[in-house]
Amino acid sequence: MNHTATPDNPVHLHQKGMPPLHPAAMPVQNLGRSTGVPRAPGRPLHRTRLLVFSASFALLTAGVAEMYFVLSLGGLTPLEWGMLVLFALTFGWIALAAVSAVAGFIRLLRRPQDLSPTRLEAEGRTAVLMPCYNEDPAMLASSIEAMVMDLDQFSANPGFEWFVLSDTRNPQQALKEEQAISLLRERLAGKAQVFYRRRRDNTDRKTGNLTDFLSQWGGRYDYLLVLDADSLLSAEVIIRLANRMEATPSAGLIQTVPQLVGGVTLVARLQQFANRIYGQVVGSGMAGWANPEGNFWGHNAIIRRKAFMDAAGLPHLPGKAPFGGTIMSHDFVEAALLRRAGWDVIIADDLQGSYEESPPSIIDLAIRDRRWCQGNLQHSKVLPARGLHWVNRFHMLTGIMSYLSSPLWLALILVGILMALQAQYIRPEYFANTYSLFPDWPRQDAPRAVRLFVLTLLVLLIPKFLGAAFTLMRRDQRRALGGAGRISASVLTEILLSAAIAPIMMCIHCGAVASTLLGKDSGWAPQRRADGSTPWAALFWRHRWHTLLGVVLALTAWSNSWALLAWLSPAIIGLVLATPLSAMTASRSVGAAFVRAGLLATPEEREIPGVVARQQRIRPVYDEGIGTMPTLLQLCSRPDLVTRHLALTHVYPNNPHETHEALARVKIMDARTTDEALGWLSLAELDKALMTPGLFRQLAALSDQPAVASL
Numbered sequence: 227m228n229h230t231a232t233p234d235n236p237v238h239l240h241q242k243g244m245p246p247l248h249p250a251a252m253p254v255q256n257l258g259r260s261t262g263v264p265r266a267p268g269r270p271l272h273r274t275r276l277l278v279f280s281a282s283f284a285l286l287t288a289g290v291a292e293m294y295f296v297l298s299l300g301g302l303t304p305l306e307w308g309m310l311v312l313f314a315l316t317f318g319w320i321a322l323a324a325v326s327a328v329a330g331f332i333r334l335l336r337r338p339q340d341l342s343p344t345r346l347e348a349e350g351r352t353a354v355l356m357p358c359y360n361e362d363p364a365m366l367a368s369s370i371e372a373m374v375m376d377l378d379q380f381s382a383n384p385g386f387e388w389f390v391l392s393d394t395r396n397p398q399q400a401l402k403e404e405q406a407i408s409l410l411r412e413r414l415a416g417k418a419q420v421f422y423r424r425r426r427d428n429t430d431r432k433t434g435n436l437t438d439f440l441s442q443w444g445g446r447y448d449y450l451l452v453l454d455a456d457s458l459l460s461a462e463v464i465i466r467l468a469n470r471m472e473a474t475p476s477a478g479l480i481q482t483v484p485q486l487v488g489g490v491t492l493v494a495r496l497q498q499f500a501n502r503i504y505g506q507v508v509g510s511g512m513a514g515w516a517n518p519e520g521n522f523w524g525h526n527a528i529i530r531r532k533a534f535m536d537a538a539g540l541p542h543l544p545g546k547a548p549f550g551g552t553i554m555s556h557d558f559v560e561a562a563l564l565r566r567a568g569w570d571v572i573i574a575d576d577l578q579g580s581y582e583e584s585p586p587s588i589i590d591l592a593i594r595d596r597r598w599c600q601g602n603l604q605h606s607k608v609l610p611a612r613g614l615h616w617v618n619r620f621h622m623l624t625g626i627m628s629y630l631s632s633p634l635w636l637a638l639i640l641v642g643i644l645m646a647l648q649a650q651y652i653r654p655e656y657f658a659n660t661y662s663l664f665p666d667w668p669r670q671d672a673p674r675a676v677r678l679f680v681l682t683l684l685v686l687l688i689p690k691f692l693g694a695a696f697t698l699m700r701r702d703q704r705r706a707l708g709g710a711g712r713i714s715a716s717v718l719t720e721i722l723l724s725a726a727i728a729p730i731m732m733c734i735h736c737g738a739v740a741s742t743l744l745g746k747d748s749g750w751a752p753q754r755r756a757d758g759s760t761p762w763a764a765l766f767w768r769h770r771w772h773t774l775l776g777v778v779l780a781l782t783a784w785s786n787s788w789a790l791l792a793w794l795s796p797a798i799i800g801l802v803l804a805t806p807l808s809a810m811t812a813s814r815s816v817g818a819a820f821v822r823a824g825l826l827a828t829p830e831e832r833e834i835p836g837v838v839a840r841q842q843r844i845r846p847v848y849d850e851g852i853g854t855m856p857t858l859l860q861l862c863s864r865p866d867l868v869t870r871h872l873a874l875t876h877v878y879p880n881n882p883h884e885t886h887e888a889l890a891r892v893k894i895m896d897a898r899t900t901d902e903a904l905g906w907l908s909l910a911e912l913d914k915a916l917m918t919p920g921l922f923r924q925l926a927a928l929s930d931q932p933a934v935a936s937l
Contacts, residue, residue: 478569776801
């Protein structure tokens, strides 16, 4: 086969979509049976873990004791007992986060700043996998080209092969992917191998997508570098990950801590700032106590292929969705199974240069969190699995509590309101003991309550303060972000905006938990990456219950006392203003105003990393290429485009009993022209026709007419 690119024979038209098959077995793991792999011998006592958990427990004990003394002056009523239990459940998680941030801050202070790699070549063969589902093809292609060209500076590309693993079901979107991949191959000819495979059926979602690839081509590779559709990694990080995997035979997975970049709306910039400034101490703290029982977040991580295939094949959970069936938050479970098999899972928090994007609006956060909520709550069925390390179980429990904490916080607020209403409207029983001569006055310790409020606030803010302090201690970052005053103003802005959004997210998470518990599946919706705009009417409809709850809380508190209204004011303001807050934080123009003011800036925004800047420069090339792509009728009538499409279409066994495929076959057989057939086919039928080489050949063989059918 001629692989020389010429005007008459462009290489990207004839190059197969995928390399030769190299199948390997990926057995499904039994969660009810331990692998029997012994723990690695000779591990020293994990001092950091012991210190972090001991200090967290001590802080929790102190907080619960303070709450007990606040409530118990006159004995605890049932409502006060409820308040104490809810406080303990919610305070424990923020106590762990605070202590972990302190540990991370100390680790960052001790870490050397020069992390230049000593070796910039990789010996093993790595498959770089980018699964996608109805994503923007221009973003995918420009990101891959940016990373390939970054690697080309070190002549490191021979060790890496790139794969776009598509689960896209929209046929027009799939043709855009083909156009982008063809242009990408043409631009990278001689520099890197880029492959493309679209599955006929997207069973088991992302897990099934990766399993399908591994079972057919996995045996060809030593390592897997798993990315998301919005991932960008610098060449230094990619090579260091491969080097560390080669240098650490016990490592099964090495996870980077991604930094958020590219945010243009206010809510995206808010997440970006918090991730960059506070996330560094949180990530460092987690790595300090979790390794080598670290976690996997599904992307921007390198995996030892054989370890993963031998140990991490996921079963279906018993029952129906949302708790049964495909494991949605697969990454936590895969990390736990790797550790169960004796492999280390390591969080590499020291690697700078791993990037991703964030959702652009509260609505998009809600859609993402609905899916994550279902996946995390589903882990309740995985927790009892045999042989898992307790730290991996704790990761899953933390994920579950990240969503259950919202109903607990809401319950805490409601119990507080009930206690206030009880004091106002229900007459106390001063002489509960009829033999007592002294009344039993209902009392609470107000000074202790104030101290407890201050303690809780400090525990919540410790990660933010430490992250800001570490940034201020770095002269280069302090200058890049406009000095201490600008950084402090940004921290204050982030705290205030996050406090306003928090009650909205609390209600969103409560709704997600309730929906999951009621048996509703979250589905699989593609994620918006940049544009967060939503019409005001749609926003008001999405936030109607949040606004109503805010009004009810305000009226209830006002009818009781000004003190209760003041106590609830942060939640009331956020909920009553949910619609305008959602609109403002999703606005690109408001985000741009914050850029001009120098607020919520990050070092990566002021000095754009090389791979990010390259991707931004390249992106318009692919937008233009996709904008001038052939029509569907041209695809079927031009022999060169027919050849290109068939080369990029992976051959799966036909399923004549599949409804859409059968209907497409009948309609194509009955049509007299390609245009007529295109007019008859539904989107689902057209999708099957494009993915079935025999059907597509029949479609292309029909006599064409000048009229163009629209999708």
